[in-house]
Amino acid sequence: MNKIRVAVLGFGNVGRCAVDAVLAEPDMELVGIVEVPEVVAKLNPDNRAHQIPRNKPLVSDIGELMPVDVAVLSCQSRAVKATAKSMLERGIRTVDSFDVHQEIPALRRELDAIAKKHNTVSILSAGWDPGIDSVIRGWFQAMAPRGITYTNYGPGLSMGHSVAVRAIPGVKDAISITVPAGMGVHRRMVYVQLKDGASFETVEQLIKKDPYFVKDRTYVFQVEDVSSLMDTGHGVLLERNGVSGITHNQSMKFQLKVNNPALTSQVMVSAARATMKQKPGCYTMIELPVVDFLYGDVDSFVTRFV
Amino acid sequence: MNKIRVAVLGFGNVGRCAVDAVLAEPDMELVGIVEVPEVVAKLNPDNRAHQIPRNKPLVSDIGELMPVDVAVLSCQSRAVKATAKSMLERGIRTVDSFDVHQEIPALRRELDAIAKKHNTVSILSAGWDPGIDSVIRGWFQAMAPRGITYTNYGPGLSMGHSVAVRAIPGVKDAISITVPAGMGVHRRMVYVQLKDGASFETVEQLIKKDPYFVKDRTYVFQVEDVSSLMDTGHGVLLERNGVSGITHNQSMKFQLKVNNPALTSQVMVSAARATMKQKPGCYTMIELPVVDFLYGDVDSFVTRFV
Numbered sequence: 335m336n337k338i339r340v341a342v343l344g345f346g347n348v349g350r351c352a353v354d355a356v357l358a359e360p361d362m363e364l365v366g367i368v369e370v371p372e373v374v375a376k377l378n379p380d381n382r383a384h385q386i387p388r389n390k391p392l393v394s395d396i397g398e399l400m401p402v403d404v405a406v407l408s409c410q411s412r413a414v415k416a417t418a419k420s421m422l423e424r425g426i427r428t429v430d431s432f433d434v435h436q437e438i439p440a441l442r443r444e445l446d447a448i449a450k451k452h453n454t455v456s457i458l459s460a461g462w463d464p465g466i467d468s469v470i471r472g473w474f475q476a477m478a479p480r481g482i483t484y485t486n487y488g489p490g491l492s493m494g495h496s497v498a499v500r501a502i503p504g505v506k507d508a509i510s511i512t513v514p515a516g517m518g519v520h521r522r523m524v525y526v527q528l529k530d531g532a533s534f535e536t537v538e539q540l541i542k543k544d545p546y547f548v549k550d551r552t553y554v555f556q557v558e559d560v561s562s563l564m565d566t567g568h569g570v571l572l573e574r575n576g577v578s579g580i581t582h583n584q585s586m587k588f589q590l591k592v593n594n595p596a597l598t599s600q601v602m603v604s605a606a607r608a609t610m611k612q613k614p615g616c617y618t619m620i621e622l623p624v625v626d627f628l629y630g631d632v633d634s635f636v637t638r639f640v
Numbered sequence: 641m642n643k644i645r646v647a648v649l650g651f652g653n654v655g656r657c658a659v660d661a662v663l664a665e666p667d668m669e670l671v672g673i674v675e676v677p678e679v680v681a682k683l684n685p686d687n688r689a690h691q692i693p694r695n696k697p698l699v700s701d702i703g704e705l706m707p708v709d710v711a712v713l714s715c716q717s718r719a720v721k722a723t724a725k726s727m728l729e730r731g732i733r734t735v736d737s738f739d740v741h742q743e744i745p746a747l748r749r750e751l752d753a754i755a756k757k758h759n760t761v762s763i764l765s766a767g768w769d770p771g772i773d774s775v776i777r778g779w780f781q782a783m784a785p786r787g788i789t790y791t792n793y794g795p796g797l798s799m800g801h802s803v804a805v806r807a808i809p810g811v812k813d814a815i816s817i818t819v820p821a822g823m824g825v826h827r828r829m830v831y832v833q834l835k836d837g838a839s840f841e842t843v844e845q846l847i848k849k850d851p852y853f854v855k856d857r858t859y860v861f862q863v864e865d866v867s868s869l870m871d872t873g874h875g876v877l878l879e880r881n882g883v884s885g886i887t888h889n890q891s892m893k894f895q896l897k898v899n900n901p902a903l904t905s906q907v908m909v910s911a912a913r914a915t916m917k918q919k920p921g922c923y924t925m926i927e928l929p930v931v932d933f934l935y936g937d938v939d940s941f942v943t944r945f946v
Binding site for chain 2: 351352354355358359435438439442459462464466468469470471472473475476477478479480577578579580581583584585586587588589590591592593596597599600601603604618619620621622623624625627628629632633635636637639640
């Protein structure tokens, strides 16, 4: 069997988990990790979670790892567009977990044109939301075409909200936890570590007035050490009550309680397999069959899952 | 827009709901219902759930409804094979909710050859289990490739178990309710109405020794009137704890609480739409993208769901 040659781009929380996931897949070969030297220099050699696997190259240019079948883009959403374009132009398939929901349709069209031009494949927004949850929202719709689907996130760390708090004057470090309050409404639990001389009351007011928080019930707590509160657990509950035909009160739920970077990276790695089975173009997960994401042949899945 | 011309074959619990579902879909036209005259003669004209829609033909041969794009096979599983073959040979796409799990792989291969020969499409086992649950089991696997998925059915009526009890000497009528006991184990609640002179103790022992019941904890109750207990509510809880990469304890759940024939028929009707978008052949739901089941264009779904 020719193994799928996978490179992991980025060695942050998600990239480290992506490396583990690729190594665990029987049909994949980790050809190496691509990361900028400045990030690598900061890795703590005593932290086992930060270690580069033995005998696997760490490079700053993917060109050193060629041929590469798929690049797993374990970078921030803001870097996905440029990185994906650059890979696709070299004929390398890409998967990412781009999560700026409202920008997905335009980015999909843009990457689709580039992928087709270079005869390659991109799977966009292959995480758990967008990604798995998008697919579930689709199946909920297929089961009950009329009704409301609520997406309840958390409890878990919101990266976007945490970054917003850290930008507020007087804040040394902060995290924001998203807590589901039901029916798609959320509250925010914000833990802040202040700079010397900063006023908690002032910081609290600035947070509550910030566009990221102004619409949600927000609680702010002052702590001595934010880093000791860090936990990558997260979750989601999708709920729909809807109508099948003329029959109301069809009730459906989907729930995850997970390590966030581990799930995000595993979905991307499963999607890396799916890139091998598509015609050139860019796809979101709702456009792809689940069987393409799984190791093994279709017949065995029909036997095991159906 | 050319509407998809759909015929419903069978006018039992599922067929009646399928008629409602087709009528509710904006891109479908119900061209008629196919049912044998003996069944139609038994319909109670005062029962609103039994009524044939006005202006819709009820025929005993689908030939009278041609052209038909898709036939929704609302028949018992045992009749699916012959009916699907006959439709496919006429070039009519089919969807069914065939639920004999272990026979699906062989039937898929058989219908695949016939569909390809006649340049048409069949979607096999498009209900909620097999069907939706199969797809969810697949996504669970994609999220956590190692682990155990438990399928917990019910509480709800099991057709197969009910039929098995009715075949026992001394039983006039019966239903069997499947109750989840956790971790994929079930118990059975059986309600029997006896024939005159039959011994409850004897019937109870025969039920508990029946192959359908011998492995499960089974409770048998004697009642005066089984028909007054009939309710088509059902449910399922899929649970998986598994490993993403090297991260254990990734927890995922999927739950339905539904009117069974309404959901089964709605999934078939959504699948009828998906038959229009496939290359010739026979497919199970794990082989198809969710977006093909939905009314509207891909771009709108990327915007709404992803």
